[in-house]
Amino acid sequence: MISYKIKTIYNKGLLILGILATTFSCSKTLDLNPEANWAAEDFYASESDIEAALAGIYSNIAARGAFGRHLILFDLGTDEAIRNRDFGSDNPVGHNDHNPTDVDIQLLWQTLYKGINNANNFIKYIDASKFEDEADFNKYVGEVKFLRGFMYYHLTVWFNEVPLRLEPVLDQSSNHVAPSPLGDVYTQIIADLTFAAEHLPSAFDSDYKAAHANKGAAHAMLAKTYLKAAGYPLRATEINGKNPYQAVKEHCQAVMDLGHNLNMASYKDVFLNYIQNRYDYSESLLEVAYSNGTALGIPSGGPIGYINGLTWAGNLSKIGLPVEQRFNRPTPLHDFIYEEGDTRKSWNVPNYNVLRNAKYPNGTIKIVPNVLAGPSASGKFRRWDAVYPDDIPLSNEQLQPWITLETPQPVHQSVTGLNFPLIRFSDVLLMYAEAENELNGPTSVAQDAINMVRNRAGLDNLATAKPEAIAGKEAFFNELVDERLRELCFEGLRKTDLIRWGLYEEKLNVLYQSIINYPPYRSGNVTHNRKFSAYTNFDPSKHLSLPYPEQEVDLNNLLNQKPEWQ
Amino acid sequence: MKNNIYILIVTFFVSLLGYSQNTMITGTVTDQDKLPLAGVNIIVKGTSTGTMTDFDGSYSIKAKTGDILNFSIIGMTSKTITVANQTVINVTLKEDVAQLDEVVVVGYGSVAKKDLTGSVATLKAETIESVITANFDEALTGRIAGVDVSSNEGTPGEPLNIVIRGGNSITSSNSPLYVINGLPLEDFDPATISASDIETFQVLKDASATAIYGSRGANGVIVITTKSGKTNSKTEVTLDVSTSLQEITKTIDVLSPYQYVKYLETQAIAKDGYQFLPDEDGSFLNFIYKKWGDLELYRNVKGVDYQDEAFNVAHMTRANLSVRGGNDKTSVSFSSGIVNQDGVLITTGFKRWNNNFTISHQANDRLNFWGSINYANSNRRGARLRIGGSNQLLKKIILFRPVDPLNPDAGELEGEGGYIPGVNDNDFFDLFDPIRDMKGTTREDKAHNIRVNTSITYNINKDLTFKTTNGFNTTIGREELFYSLDTQQGSRSPNGINGRIDGYERSTFSSSNTLTFNRKVRRNAFNAVFGTEYVHNTLFESRLWNKNLPTDEFGINNLNIATQPTIATTNAAQNKLVSFFGRANIGLNKNKYLLTATFRGDGSSKFQGDYRWGYFPSFSGAWQVAKEGFMDNVNFINSFKIRVGWGLTGNNRVPNYASINQFGIVPSQGYVFGNDEVFQPGAIQTTFAVPDLRWETTAQTNIGVDFSIFDSRLSGTVDYYEKKTEDLLLNANMALSTGFVTVQQNVGAVSNKGFEVTLSGLVVDSKDFKWRSSINVSTNKNKILSLNDGQEFIKSNPQLGFTSNETYYISEVGQPVGMMYGLEYDGLYQVDDFIYDDSNPASPYTLKDGLPSYGVGVGPGSVKYVDQLTVDTNGDGIPDAGDGVINQNDRKTIGNPHPKHFGGFVNDFKYKNFDLSVLMQWSYDFDVFNANKALWEYPINNSFSRLAGAADAWTPWNTDTDVAAHWANGNPTYPRAGFKGDTRFIEDGSYLRLKTITLGYNLPLDAKTGFTSLRLALSGQNLVTWTNYSGFDPEVGVGSSINQLDNPSNGSLIRNLDFSAYPKNRTYSLSVQLKF
Incomplete structure (x- = not known):
């Protein structure tokens, strides 16, 4: 009896289990691949993947953490420009009021390293055997190495010693990488950029596509890297087996030999190109490319001209108008640093703004009395201009006294298509002059380079206009320090220049003196005093490089916070 | 408690074995109140002969003299009567206080409560049903030991947080697994079930109870079965209707109009370097006087109280209709209910409509079909107080100025344009009237939920039963968000009038198949279950968002008139789980010694290779001490059981493809190339997968005692547990130089230890008056044992807005999770x-x-x-x-969000036809981070209004204060990054709450009326809260959801954060229940 039952149980049970077993023939059903993404092994398989991967790396340069905001704002708090917000705690770096917990600093670090990790993936996983032509393969790798070098360059000018990561992250042990000595960092950047300079096409080649890295940009970045190595903090007399100033000259010469030159007739035209989305490779070696895709819903726009534009005042609706947040304000230095007839002054610091309110529904142009006044702002990346920039009263007689410069129109309130210069040929010329001066003094070679920049600004040769500036190496250097401000102001370069020259503290003092001796300054006025907060808060032991972000220090066992920031 | 399955089993045996040639005995079974008891099982002891009482409590059974009849029903003490010569036996059953006969539904089976070896808590369906709340989860607070039911905030219809025995996981979800009629759901919305459809509600707490659910059991399991009709019963119609009024319990003190203008005056004086310069042209004070005029004008101005306008007394209606009944083979249950709740915040509200149809059919002696279909339609509408980055609504409600300038000459200040309040104030251009903003914003989360459960039970023979349970649960919904012109978005943002639809479809299909073996050999009982399960979850999401519509006339219904699109986005994902499991119960010597062992193997598509399968065993035993011979003389003890158990359970709640390195197109990571600036979408590494991602495993040991004494008048349960969770599925911070901020990995360990005590007693039990009292107390000690490789702590940033990025929380090795951190x-x-x-x-x-x-x-x-x-x-x-x-x-740890203990105290009184139930609920010794105060009380350099405390800002003539100066030594005093959270904003949150009072009256009804019962009840919720906390309510924690609605990954790390939370409400209700 019992055996019969067991048999029944056994038979029926087996039958049921058999049905169940076939229902889910186990593990295969558990192999699920992502439905909306590529798995790692499937990526870099086609040219379209590679194009997408390249765009993914470039986008980090354009992101908020880099030139999409922070690298422009971090440059504030110098003799050139100051933070235009007296209140609110965003961008404390511009006030030298930051600490390792600031998210701005974290975001800069994180954004550049994100780009580096994607570059490392690219370099590791791109498959040479899939390319018929080795040159094509090298071109892609060269472009990615350019980007990696470019991002390490910006990391090191802001943070000094940084961890060098050249392989994709694997697991949690990847957290721990020690910062490399400066010499190693510079050497690595030079290696990447040298590969890029060898394999990238020139901007003048027929197959060159705008906004991609090119040979000239690689040489210019090499020059910048050597120049940084020659300055604070390393002050190297030899790097990568070379005299750094000699190397700067060589690479600047290579840029000139490629055919880059000051192509635009006027300084203003250079920036109208950025504003109106025209590429002029001969003068603009590389730029951060944005295009206002909001009308189509494409997230390709940027903040240039919005965060750093010319003042738009008044409180009527701002939708669809070329308004701004004017984060950067010129210092009083701009009132007297330009020579008579320098056409750059009116472009860099136009002393007017638009007021649009109930009384002036079409707006009116107001003169800004001085750089401490509320609406003062830099004008280099302006989205709008007076109809007659040289004749404000006449402009105000027009039905609408302002015009939109930005294209395409209508514009978006806060997203713009303006590009931002990364390397301009003027910069190359001034680096060349600086290197020559360091090696040989203010020779005619050095003078020729600076004169090209001066002449385009409507000024005579230095020897004629300012003979004292070529009296000696030091005088010429001082002239270059000022010339770089006049030519390259508001382009995110000043603070790093001052730091490598060892002049940051001195020039903050200039900032302070220029404000307290400025006639409109009133000593009791807290908003006026806030204008030189970068000076007030300056601590020479801390403010020559950024602290490592707190999360990096917490997680990376081989990286300790810089002693001055502990 | 009636239990459907139990009845079915009995019915089955009855039909199978119900033969006899003996005399017919009839009678009725009633309770102590002489009310007939339906569904009482009557079995002739030692045989399989049995029957059940019908609706009138009547029965008939064949038995012979000397037979022993056993009368039993769940909830009543069983009674045995030896048949003499009588043919009529009327029986009165007493209520069983300890309820040990109650059958508890455990995973893939059920067991009598007295035979349990694990820790399982049961909540009476009536308790859940009688509390007038929108969703059933709100009725759970304070009811069950070890179960912490708390709300993030008071948004109508939002699911509550249910955490069983402390959180195991740091960054994964700690919410329990729900099993609804055998269908396991990891993502269950309480709005999809009607409280009055719940038949049994059980919480499986320890590993011996939950390990059968393997990789999903670590957070505890809530098992819900819904009501079926009863076989052999009259059709019963029940109608419940209630109506409620809700109001906020408290408002926050903000600056009055006079305080506000004085605040501006102080601010100006501070900016003038604490010099008094009213007449100096260009001084800040001069400007204030010009703009606002004589400040004394504002002394008695009423101004606008935005809290008064934003919060109102709101109405809630709840109605439920059910029809249940059955014949000898088939029973049906139909129910339909609605809830319509307006929120205390204007524009907010919650609506749902539930329908359930359940049928059970006994096809023959061996085969039973059971099916249930449930459709729920829910709609959560209105503003989200805390959403909007730095533009939270509550911030606007608090910071919007209470009064406009009364000075008619103020025009001169605004230049030639003239002065229009609210238009010409640059400061106020950043804020928008919160009332208009709310009214102009339409937000609705509409969801359709369909749940189908089926089961087929086949009795292969006397010992062996096969059961297949199949079901699916699908939620199809969309969240609509539309900004009309009269909103900040519509009139001031670049998006203009815009509308967005987030659509989603989430499905779970599950199939489980079990073989159950039951055998009694002499005094020993053996029960075993073996089964397999297959679960498939799928998800599809989409977003449409069109901006700059020319008109808001058509709302969300005509987005195609927009002039600016965004790229529509979609996302799809799925995961699968394949499992086998088994359980064996052995009861030795008439269940004096009980042993249970379970085992489960789970394979999940979320993990790869060797890490795919996880195995989860558990062992437990119980000893019925009271059944031992040496206890025979200890008469006051009715039962005494000691339980010990150990087991492993898992947690697999990681994103579906977290174990696969992925590259994906990310819209914001594209770039433009070429002279014509063509957009090239960019791809980046979106997921960094650690190669050995695997299950998070919790080992839990539980020791417990169940007892009942004094004729079962007093019963209790005491449990102690220790849990250790290893291989935490941690969304762990990475060194940022890896290019990743966080990565899912298995690192670290957490322990939880705690006591749970529940005591219930029938204090007074007289004919007219009964008093039943029950108290439960729980403690839990949480501790992080280890974290990521080399990591000593995780600091967490609740992201309270643009200008306040700061890690206010720390989770440190050796300390509990989610401590408050600051200066x-x-x-x-x-x-x-x-x-x-x-x-x-x-x-x-x-x-x-x-x-x-x-x-x-x-x-x-x-x-x-x-x-x-x-x-x-x-x-x-x-x-x-x-x-x-x-x-x-x-900065250091400055606050502990974990209470020392929490619990509930229930007293139920019954006097004649009246009944009164009072629930007190408490949580003791824990901290709340009052971020509202931290962010909105310090004086800041603009003309936004502030919390009332800002009126007490430091000045040279007001130095005895804790509120900073407006301006100090030429610097604004606003706290900068890293300096915002300090001990001033950490407050003790201890509270005691009069949670629920219900006063009911059962009308004595004459049978002629046609009604079987009519009950009226008055009730109140959250009536009084005793606390020193200064915010709206100390039961708050929006850390998981600042700026986004569902981000459970932060829930444990950022605890008890009060920031722009929806205030709790107090509710008064009147309800009527009618049965016929």
Whole structure:
């Protein structure tokens, strides 16, 4: 009896289990691949993947953490420009009021390293055997190495010693990488950029596509890297087996030999190109490319001209108008640093703004009395201009006294298509002059380079206009320090220049003196005093490089916070 | 408690074995109140003969003299009667206080409560049903030991957080697994079930109870079965209707109109360097007087109280209709219910409509079909108080100025344009009237939920049963968000009038198949279950968002008129789980010794290779001490059981493809190339997968005692548990130089230990008056044992807005998860702390030696913090001095969000036809981070209004205060990054709440009326809360959801955060229940 039952149980049970077993023939059903993404092994398989991967790396340069905001704002708090917000705690770096917990600093670090990790993936996983032509393969790798070098360059000018990561992250042990000595960092950047300079096409080649890295940009970045190595903090007399100033000259010469030159007739035209989305490779070696895709819903726009534009005042609706947040304000230095007839002054610091309110529904142009006044702002990346920039009263007689410069129109309130210069040929010329001066003094070679920049600004040769500036190496250097401000102001370069020259503290003092001796300054006025907060808060032991972000220090066992920031 | 399955089993045996040639005995079974009891099982002892009472309590059974009849029904003490010569036997059953006969539904089976070896808590369906709340989960607070039911905030219809025995996981979800009629759901919305459809509600707490659910059991399991019709019963119609009024319990103190203008005056004086310059053209004070005129004008102005306008008394209606009944083979149940709740915040509300149809059919002696279909339609509407980055609604409600300038001449200030309040104020351009903003915004989350459960039970033979349970649960919904012109978005943002639809479809299909074996051999019982399960979850999401519509006339219904699109997005994902499991129960010597072992193997598509399968065993045993011979003389003890159990359970709640390195197109990571600037979408590594991602495993040990004494008048349960969770599925921070901020990985361990005590007693039991009392107390100690490789702590940033990015929370090894982190407040700097030139008003203040400073210069009225001991001066390795600078190194743990204990105390009184139920609920000794205060009380350099405390800002003539100066030593005093959270904003949240009172009256009904019962009840919820907490309510925690609605990954790390939370409400209800 019992055996019969067991048999029944056994038979029926087996039958049921058999049905169940076939229902889910186990593990295969558990192999699920992502439905909306590529798995790692499937990526870099086609040219379209590679194009997408390249765009993914470039986008980090354009992101908020880099030139999409922070690298422009971090440059504030110098003799050139100051933070235009007296209140609110965003961008404390511009006030030298930051600490390792600031998210701005974290975001800069994180954004550049994100780009580096994607570059490392690219370099590791791109498959040479899939390319018929080795040159094509090298071109892609060269472009990615350019980007990696470019991002390490910006990391090191802001943070000094940084961890060098050249392989994709694997697991949690990847957290721990020690910062490399400066010499190693510079050497690595030079290696990447040298590969890029060898394999990238020139901007003048027929197959060159705008906004991609090119040979000239690689040489210019090499020059910048050597120049940084020659300055604070390393002050190297030899790097990568070379005299750094000699190397700067060589690479600047290579840029000139490629055919880059000051192509635009006027300084203003250079920036109208950025504003109106025209590429002029001969003068603009590389730029951060944005295009206002909001009308189509494409997230390709940027903040240039919005965060750093010319003042738009008044409180009527701002939708669809070329308004701004004017984060950067010129210092009083701009009132007297330009020579008579320098056409750059009116472009860099136009002393007017638009007021649009109930009384002036079409707006009116107001003169800004001085750089401490509320609406003062830099004008280099302006989205709008007076109809007659040289004749404000006449402009105000027009039905609408302002015009939109930005294209395409209508514009978006806060997203713009303006590009931002990364390397301009003027910069190359001034680096060349600086290197020559360091090696040989203010020779005619050095003078020729600076004169090209001066002449385009409507000024005579230095020897004629300012003979004292070529009296000696030091005088010429001082002239270059000022010339770089006049030519390259508001382009995110000043603070790093001052730091490598060892002049940051001195020039903050200039900032302070220029404000307290400025006639409109009133000593009791807290908003006026806030204008030189970068000076007030300056601590020479801390403010020559950024602290490592707190999360990096917490997680990376081989990286300790810089002693001055502990 | 009636239990459907039990009845079915009995019915089955009855039909199978119900034969006899004996005399017919009839009778009725009633309770102590002489009310007939339906569904009482009557079995002739030692045989399989049995029957059941019908609706009138009547029965008939064949038995012979000397037979012993056993009368039993769940909830009543069983009674045995030996048949003499009578043919009529009427029986009165007494209520069973300890309810040990109750059958508890455990995973893939059921067991009598008295035979349980694990820790399982049961909540009566009536309890859930009688509390007038929108969703059933709100009725659970304070009811069950070890189950912490708390709300993030008071948004109508939002699911509550249910955490069983402390959170195991740090960044994964800690919400339990729900099993609804056998269908396991990891993502269950309480709005999809109607409280009055719940038949049984059980919480499986320890590993011996949950390990059968394997990789999903670690957070505990809530098992819900819904009501079926009863076989052999009259059709019963029940109608419940209730109506409620809700109001907020408290408002926050903000500046009155007069305080506000005085605040602006103080601000101006501070900006003028604390010089009084009313007449100096260009001074800040001069400007304020010109703009606002004589400030005394505002002394008695009423102004606008935005809280008064934003919050109102709101109405809620709940109605439910059910029809249930059955014949001998088939029973059906139909129910339909609605809830319509308006929120106390205008524009908000919650609606749902539930329908359930359940049928059970006994096809033959062996085969039973059961099916249930449930459709729920829910709609959560209205503003989200905390959403919107730096533009939270509550912020606007608090910061919007209470009064406009009354000065008619103010026009001169605004230049030639003339002055229009609210238009010409630059400061106020950043804020928008919150009331108009709310009214102009339409937000609705509409969801359709369909759940189908089926089961087929086949009795292969007397011992062996096969059951297949199949079901699916699908939620199809969309969240609509539309901004009309009269909103900040619509009129001031670049998006203009815009509308967005987020669509989603989430499905779970599950199939489980079990073989159950039951056998009794003499005094020993053996029960075993073996089964397999397959679960498939799928997800599809999409977003449409069109901007700049020319008109808001058509709302969300015509987005195609927009002039600016965004790229529509979609996302799809799925995961699968394949499992096998088994359980064996052995009851030795008439269940004196009970042993249970379970085992489950789970394979999940979320993991790869060797890490795919996880195995989860458990063992437990119980000893019925009271059944031992030596206890025979201890008469006052009715039962005494000791339980011990151990087991492993898992947690697999990681994103579906977290274990696969992925590259994906990310819209924001594209770039433009070429002269014509063509957009190239960019791809980046979106997921960094650690290769060995695997299950998070919790080992739990439980020791418990169940007892009942004094004729079962007093019963209790005491449990102690220890849990250790290893291989935490942690969304762990990475070194940022890896290019990743966080990565899912298995690192670290957490332990939880706690006691749970529940005591229930029938204090008074007389004919007319009954008093039943029950108290439950729980403790839980949580501790992080380890974290990521080399990591000693995780700091968490709740992202309270643009200008306040700061890690306010820390989870540190050796400490509980989610502690509050910040600086220690040490008063304000006073003038005496500085050296300055008395004769020169513009003289800077230089701090005296030995006083700590921080970053930028401080001045009188700046906040002073304790300079923690961070420097080791004598080289003994222990820091013994401050470094003179207040910086991030001086931040420390400043608050503990974990209560020492929490619990509930219920008293039920019954007098004649009246009944009264009172629930008190408490949570003791824990901290709340009052971020509203931290962000909106300090004086700031603009003309936004503030919390009332800002009126007490430091000035040279008001130095005895804890509110910083407007301006100190030429610097604004607003707290900068790293300096916002300090001890001033950590408040004790201990509270005792009169949670629920219900007063009911059962009308004595004459049978002629046609009604079987009519009950009226008055009830109140959240009536009184005793607390020292200064915010809306101490039961708050929006850390998981700042700026986004569902981000459970932060829930444990950022605890008890009060920031722009929806205030709790107090509810008064009137309800009627009618049966016929």
